[in-house]
Structure formats: C-alpha cells, structure tokens
Amino acid sequence: MINQLNGVFPAVCPLDCPDTCGLLLHKEDGKIVKVSGNPAHPITQGAICNKVRHMTERIYHEERVLYPLRRTGTKGEGRFERISWEEAIKEITGRFTQIIQEHGSEAILPYSFYGNMGVLGVDGMDRRFFHAIGASYLEQTICSAAGDAGWKYTMGANRGTVPEETEHADLIVIWGGNIVSTRMHQVVLAEKARKKGAKVIVIDVHRNRTAQWADWFIPLHPGTDAALALGIIHVLFKEGMINESFLTRYTVGHEQLSEHVKEYTTERVSLITGVPQEDILKLARLYGGAKAPYIHIGNGLQHHDNGGMNVRAIACLPALVGAWHTHGGGAAKSNGGYASFNSEALERPDLRPNPEARTINMNQIGAALLEEENKIRAMFVYCSNPLVVAPDTERVEQGFAREDLFTVVHDLFMTDTAKYADIVLPAASSFESTDLYSSYWHQYVQIQEPVIPPQGEAKSNVEVFSLLGQAMGLDEKTFCEDELSMIRGALNNPVNPYLQGVTLEALQEHRFVKLDMTPYDSFLDHLPTPSGKIELYSKAMEQAGLPPMPVYAPLLEGYDGERPAGQGDQYPLMFLSPPNHNFLNSTFANVPKHQKLEKQPVLQIHPRDAENRKITDGEPVIVFNDRGTYELIAKVTESMLPGTVISQGLWWEGEGRKQRANRLTPDRLSDMGNGATFFSATVQVRKKEDVTI
Numbered sequence: 001m002i003n004q005l006n007g008v009f010p011a012v013c014p015l016d017c018p019d020t021c022g023l024l025l026h027k028e029d030g031k032i033v034k035v036s037g038n039p040a041h042p043i044t045q046g047a048i049c050n051k052v053r054h055m056t057e058r059i060y061h062e063e064r065v066l067y068p069l070r071r072t073g074t075k076g077e078g079r080f081e082r083i084s085w086e087e088a089i090k091e092i093t094g095r096f097t098q099i100i101q102e103h104g105s106e107a108i109l110p111y112s113f114y115g116n117m118g119v120l121g122v123d124g125m126d127r128r129f130f131h132a133i134g135a136s137y138l139e140q141t142i143c144s145a146a147g148d149a150g151w152k153y154t155m156g157a158n159r160g161t162v163p164e165e166t167e168h169a170d171l172i173v174i175w176g177g178n179i180v181s182t183r184m185h186q187v188v189l190a191e192k193a194r195k196k197g198a199k200v201i202v203i204d205v206h207r208n209r210t211a212q213w214a215d216w217f218i219p220l221h222p223g224t225d226a227a228l229a230l231g232i233i234h235v236l237f238k239e240g241m242i243n244e245s246f247l248t249r250y251t252v253g254h255e256q257l258s259e260h261v262k263e264y265t266t267e268r269v270s271l272i273t274g275v276p277q278e279d280i281l282k283l284a285r286l287y288g289g290a291k292a293p294y295i296h297i298g299n300g301l302q303h304h305d306n307g308g309m310n311v312r313a314i315a316c317l318p319a320l321v322g323a324w325h326t327h328g329g330g331a332a333k334s335n336g337g338y339a340s341f342n343s344e345a346l347e348r349p350d351l352r353p354n355p356e357a358r359t360i361n362m363n364q365i366g367a368a369l370l371e372e373e374n375k376i377r378a379m380f381v382y383c384s385n386p387l388v389v390a391p392d393t394e395r396v397e398q399g400f401a402r403e404d405l406f407t408v409v410h411d412l413f414m415t416d417t418a419k420y421a422d423i424v425l426p427a428a429s430s431f432e433s434t435d436l437y438s439s440y441w442h443q444y445v446q447i448q449e450p451v452i453p454p455q456g457e458a459k460s461n462v463e464v465f466s467l468l469g470q471a472m473g474l475d476e477k478t479f480c481e482d483e484l485s486m487i488r489g490a491l492n493n494p495v496n497p498y499l500q501g502v503t504l505e506a507l508q509e510h511r512f513v514k515l516d517m518t519p520y521d522s523f524l525d526h527l528p529t530p531s532g533k534i535e536l537y538s539k540a541m542e543q544a545g546l547p548p549m550p551v552y553a554p555l556l557e558g559y560d561g562e563r564p565a566g567q568g569d570q571y572p573l574m575f576l577s578p579p580n581h582n583f584l585n586s587t588f589a590n591v592p593k594h595q596k597l598e599k600q601p602v603l604q605i606h607p608r609d610a611e612n613r614k615i616t617d618g619e620p621v622i623v624f625n626d627r628g629t630y631e632l633i634a635k636v637t638e639s640m641l642p643g644t645v646i647s648q649g650l651w652w653e654g655e656g657r658k659q660r661a662n663r664l665t666p667d668r669l670s671d672m673g674n675g676a677t678f679f680s681a682t683v684q685v686r687k688k689e690d691v692t693i
C-alpha cells in the first residue's frame with residue numbers, strides 16, 4: 001500500500017474513541033486526499049465523524065514536527081534546533097544512563113496515554129523499554145478508572161451489553177455521556193431502536209447535543225447520580241417492579257439492598273439531585289415497566305470525587321429488573337474486557353529488575369514533579385499532552401519547568417507539553433505505521449499497515465523504543481522484534497476464550513475480525529466477581545474500606561440541593577469541562593479546520609448566575625479559583641440547573657490568553673480506582689473588565 005501512488009486502502013481510526021471505525025484512505029499521487037468510512041465494517045458501516053473526515057488536515061498540517069529537535073530557549077518558550085536521530089538517541093540514552101547511575105532507575109518516569117490506541121505502541125515496545133530499565137510505573141487512571149472500579153465490584157469485568165443488541169432495546173438511558181459527540185455509532189443503533197418504538201432518556205448536568213436529540217432530558221446537579229439511582233431502586237422495590245427470580249439466581253445482597261435504599265426516599269433524592277419528585281417516579285416506572293431497558297454509562301459522571309460509586313449504583317439497576325436476560329437490555333460502560341490480548345508477551349514485565357518500583361499517579365503529575373524526596377529526574381512523554389489534559393495545570397507547568405528535569409516528548413506536534421521538552425522526537429501518524437487495534441465497545445479486532453511513508457523523519461512509538469532499547473544495550477531479541485511478530489504474540493492468549501480464532505493472517509486478509517462471542521451467551525453464569533454473581537452487596541468493597549452497598553456521598557468540594565452554596569462561599573459554582581464535538585481531548589485543537597468549527601472557548605452560565613454577576617451573553621468572563629484562571633466568552637443559557645457552569649473542550653493555551661480548563665481542576669483522586677476528579681471543581685465567575693489578573 002505504501003508504494004502505490006493511487007488507490008483506496010483500508011485503515012483504522014487510531015483515536016481514543018470507543019467506535020474504532022474502519023476507514024478508507026483515498027490516495028492520489030502518493031498523498032492521502034480523502035478519509036472516508038469503510039462500508040464493509042459491520043458496526044461502523046461507512047459512517048465516520050467530522051473530526052476524522054478532516055484527518056488529512058492533521059496528517060499534512062504544516063506545523064507537524066518532522067525532525068528531532070533540541071531545546072535552545074527556556075522551558076515552555078518553544079525555541080528549538082534541528083538535530084539528527086543519532087544525536088537525539090545518544091543524548092537520551094546518555095542522560096538516562098547517567099540518571100540511573102546517580103539516582104537509580106526509578107528517577108525516570110514514562111508519561112503516556114492513548115493518543116494512538118495501537119497496542120504495539122502504547123502497551124508494547126514502550127512498556128518493554130521502561131520495564132527493562134526499571135523506570136517508575138505510571139498509574140494510568142486519567143480516563144475511566146473510577147467507573148471501571150465501580151463496575152467491576154458489581155459485574156466483575158469490563159464486559160456488558162454488546163452494540164448489536166442495543167437496537168432491540170425498548171428504553172435507552174444515556175447516563176452521563178454525550179454520545180452524539182463522543183460515540184456516534186451508538187446513536188445510529190439507538191435511532192434504529194427508536195424507529196421500533198424505543199424511548200431515549202438522557203440524564204446529564206447540561207443539555208448537550210445528545211440531550212437535544214433525546215425524547216426526555218433529565219438535568220441534575222453534578223455528582224448526584226448515585227442518589228438518583230438509589231432513588232429509582234427504592235421505587236422499584238416499593239412498587240414491586242423487581243425481578244425476584246433473576247435476583248435470587250444471579251445476584252447477592254438484594255434483601256440487604258431493599259432495606260438499605262429506604263433512606264433514599266423520592267423526597268430526599270429530589271432535594272439532593274434537583275430532579276422533581278414526579279420525574280423520579282416517572283423515570284423509575286418507565287425503567288421498571290420496560291421490557292428491555294438498556295443503560296449506557298458515560299464517562300462524565302465518574303470524573304468526580306464519588307465517581308466510582310456513581311457507576312456502582314447505576315450498574316445495579318439492570319439486575320433488579322432482570323434486564324440482563326432480555327434481548328437488547330442490560331448496560332455497558334466499557335466493553336474493553338472482551339478483547340484482552342496477551343499482555344505478558346506484548347509488554348514483557350519479566351524484563352523488570354525491580355517489580356516493586358514505585359508508582360506515580362498520572363493525575364497528580366504536577367505534585368509528583370514538585371516532590372523533593374526521590375525526585376523524578378527524567379520524563380518521557382508520548383501519546384499524551386499533560387500540560388493540557390492533566391488536572392491542576394499550574395502545578396503541572398511548574399513541574400515541567402524544573403531546570404533539573406530532563407524531558408523527552410514524542411509527538412506529531414509542538415504541543416503545550418512539547419514546548420517544555422529538552423528533546424522533541426517526531427512521531428509518525430498511525431497511517432504511517434503498523435499496529436493492532438481493538439475497540440472498547442464493539443468486538444472487531446483490526447490491523448493497520450502503513451499507507452503512506454512517515455512524514456519527514458518521523459518514527460512510530462515501536463521504532464523509537466526499539467532504537468532506545470538497542471542503544472541502551474538491552475536484550476536484542478526483544479527490542480528487534482518486528483511488528484507482525486508482536487501482533488502474533490499479542491493474539492496468542494489462551495486464557496481469553498473470546499480471542500480464539502483471531503489471527504494475523506485473518507486480519508491481513510479481512511482487516512477486521514470478530515472475536516469468538518460464544519462465551520457471551522452464558523456470561524452471567526461465570527462472572528469474575530468473588531461470588532461469581534452480580535454483587536449488589538460486595539464483601540470485597542467492605543474489605544477495601546468502602547461501603548459494601550451503593551451510597552450517595554456528596555462531593556468533597558461542591559454542592560448539591562441538600563447542601564447548596566451559601567451567600568458567603570468564595571467559590572459558589574460547580575465548573576465542568578467535558579469534551580467538545582470537534583476535538584478529541586486536546587487532539588485537533590491546533591488544526592484550523594477544527595478550531596473554526598468550535599470558534600472559541602465558551603462558558604455556559606445560567607441566567608440566574610449571570611444576572612447576579614451582571615454578566616451578559618457574549619461578553620468576556622474570567623473563571624477562577626485558588627488553582628488558577630480561565631478566560632472565555634459567556635453564553636447565558638438555561639441548559640443546566642443554576643449553580644453549574646460548563647465549558648466544553650480541551651483547548652491549547654491561547655495567544656496571551658489563559659484558556660486551559662485544567663487550570664481550575666483538582667488533582668484529588670476519586671473514591672475508587674484512583675481516578676481523575678476533573679468535574680468536581682468549584683469556581684467563581686466575574687466579568688473580565690472587573691478583574692485584574
């Protein structure tokens with residue numbers, strides 16, 4: 001494919017999006033001129049989002065980093081000089097070797113996430129390298145860790161209702177997810193269900209695009225979802241809408257739960273959540289009365305202090321009504337657990353000389369870099385942009401600005417993070433590389449092979465870590481293994497029955513291969529929880545010091561209807577910064593086409609909150625708290641309940657303007673899973689003209 005100048009070639013969307021679309025790349029004169037959906041892909045069926053339809057604007061962006069660079073200016077300034085790959089590798093390995101000798105190998109920290117979901121590059125050769133040199137571990141809990149923990153305590157593994165089923169649901173509840181923007185193919189399936197009579201309900205803190213499309217939008221106060229779920233459970237028990245035989249056979253603890261939820265009266269839940277009592281009753285009755293209700297659990301409600309418990313409480317609902325036994329019903333948060341590859345073969349943890357090495361949580365990278373004891377002396381950042389995406393930006397910035405920190409950033413662009421690097425390495429795009437992809441929603445495994453040559457001197461993650469491993473004199477066989485051989489190793493995972501029959505040859509022939517879903521039919525019979533059943537009461541949680549049954553715990557910094565902000569409160573508003581439609585996290589925020597579609601950062605503020613501050617629609621405002629400030633334009637709207645302000649999108653820093661949402665967000669960890677708490681922030685808002693920064 002790489003040598004053919006013209007033609008249409010199969011590809012995979014590499015972005016951190018559950019849909020993992022099959023793509024077609026249209027080449028003319030050796031250049032990709034168009035990206036379209038692959039109609040042959042059974043789930044994504046040729047439809048793709050606007051972001052990726054314009055992917056060529058990113059791949060051929062004139063600001064792509066094309067050569068290795070060495071910093072010449074101060075950290076953060078963005079002045080660099082071109083160097084050769086030989087010089088870059090020599091400098092990195094020289095500095096790493098020196099740091100290991102002087103301070104020990106744990107002074108080196110990798111920092112990565114899923115900017116490209118290909119497993120060879122982010123859960124493969126990179127891991128081998130950091131294991132072999134004995135670097136600190138990075139706890140990668142910035143995305144879905146809190147909810148994963150809450151779900152797993154209840155259901156055992158990241159496996160739920162599969163996409164194809166959901167078109168048979170007769171009630172679809174989208175809870176804390178903006179799927180019109182973030183997973184468009186679930187919308188397509190829900191539309192099919194709707195045509196057959198299903199109703200779509202959205203439960204969210206603001207009237208996002210998905211809420212505008214739904215049949216019924218239920219707004220609530222941030223972080224109060226567990227209370228709402230418990231209120232529904234209370235009504236289900238009280239009105240006899242539970243499925244007793246399912247509960248007896250497949251769950252533990254339903255009797256305790258029925259007693260426990262008595263404190264979540266409709267009256268109290270209404271006060272906490274801001275949802276009117278009649279709406280709570282209507283919702284519970286719709287759910288209890290549906291034949292096959294399906295709940296999609298989004299990411300939004302778990303980025304809170306109580307995020308694990310929000311998901312845990314909702315995850316109990318399908319069991320109460322026996323929805324798991326219906327065609328179309330059930331729930332899904334992440335389906336990533338079906339396709340698990342052979343991580344031992346991919347990542348080679350056996351290479352590590354120090355399995356007990358320390359772990360640094362990626363949400364607290366600012367604090368960790370500022371820690372004096374056992375200082376982090378070197379960072380290698382790839383597939384992530386922490387100066388934009390990690391909480392508490394001011395501290396992250398201070399940490400990255402440390403003169404005694406040696407930082408390497410491997411990326412396609414001079415991101416806000418790369419500006420702080422000592423060495424910047426040019427990354428190949430996924431269309432220039434070979435990698436293996438699975439989806440955390442559907443069940444098709446896919447392969448990408450290069451369609452165009454790397455731009456400039458760009459290299460893939462696999463190539464970079466392979467070069468570094470060899471230059472450090474590490475085990476040659478491990479670091480010379482080629483991509484196809486790594487894929488074979490990844491697919492050879494006998495402990496995962498779902499992966500049987502997925503082979504490299506099949507992938508090369510068909511481009512996407514379905515997992516063997518035979519075990520799915522009976523998955524309720526052997527759930528990987530301690531009891532083997534759905535745990536409404538969890539002893540494991542008790543042992544971990546958590547409440548064994550779902551509870552509502554208020555946000556540490558924040559408000560609900562039972563505990564509203566007071567007159568004198570310094571920061572009386574809740575600030576939420578979920579993704580926007582045209583960026584993917586901070587990816588695309590530097591592409592003019594995508595920027596133009598989003599225009600500028602906007603703060604949605606309720607008329608009541610705007611009026612109190614004499615703020616009018618369209619005027620510049622400053623949002624602030626003790627952590628930092630964010631400048632944007634006010635949009636006065638009744639999209640959310642009073643007391644909540646919203647700004648969508650992770651923008652890069654503006655020209656002379658503070659426009660990174662994470663300047664305001666806390667680096668506290670969630671109740672379970674050590675997850676991020678981006679959305680549990682409180683702030684004040686003022687007219688820009690009234691504030692001197």
Ligand SMILES: Nc1nc2c(c(=O)[nH]1)N[C@H]1C(S)=C(S)[C@@H](COP(=O)(O)OP(=O)(O)OC[C@H]3O[C@@H](n4cnc5c(=O)[nH]c(N)nc54)[C@H](O)[C@@H]3O)O[C@H]1N2
Pocket residue numbers: 016017018143175176177178179181182183203204205206208221222223224225297298299300301304576578579580581582583584585586679
């Ligand atoms: N266009 C686009 N698509 C994306 C991404 C992107 O940045 N842009 N990011 C990708 C990634 S990495 C992820 S993890 C997913 C995330 O996608 P989603 O699962 O959709 O999650 P979020 O967009 O984080 O939040 C969804 C909604 O939750 C709401 N919310 C916040 N707090 C609460 C709460 O306490 N209760 C309730 N009920 N709702 C709340 C937010 O207002 C928002 O509307 O999307 C992926 N797809």
Ligand SMILES: Nc1nc2c(c(=O)[nH]1)N[C@H]1C(S)=C(S)[C@@H](COP(=O)(O)OP(=O)(O)OC[C@H]3O[C@@H](n4cnc5c(=O)[nH]c(N)nc54)[C@H](O)[C@@H]3O)O[C@H]1N2
Pocket residue numbers: 016112113114115116121142143144299381382383384385386388389390410411412413415427428429430460461577578579584585586587650661662665678
């Ligand atoms: N305030 C707030 N903060 C958030 C969120 C939020 O909703 N609100 N969402 C959170 C969530 S859910 C997530 S998942 C994180 C995501 O945070 P990140 O994973 O950091 O996501 P991106 O901002 O997309 O950055 C990915 C980077 O990887 C680079 N990249 C792409 N492909 C490759 C490659 O092949 N090799 C290398 N070396 N680099 C590559 C891209 O150019 C880009 O700069 O952000 C979190 N931060």
Ligand code: SF4
Pocket residue numbers: 013014015017018019020021048049050051052183184584
């Ligand atoms: S970002 Fe998501 S919806 Fe868009 S093309 Fe990629 S996988 Fe498909």
Ligand SMILES: [Mo]
Pocket residue numbers: 016142143144299
């Ligand atoms: Mo995410």
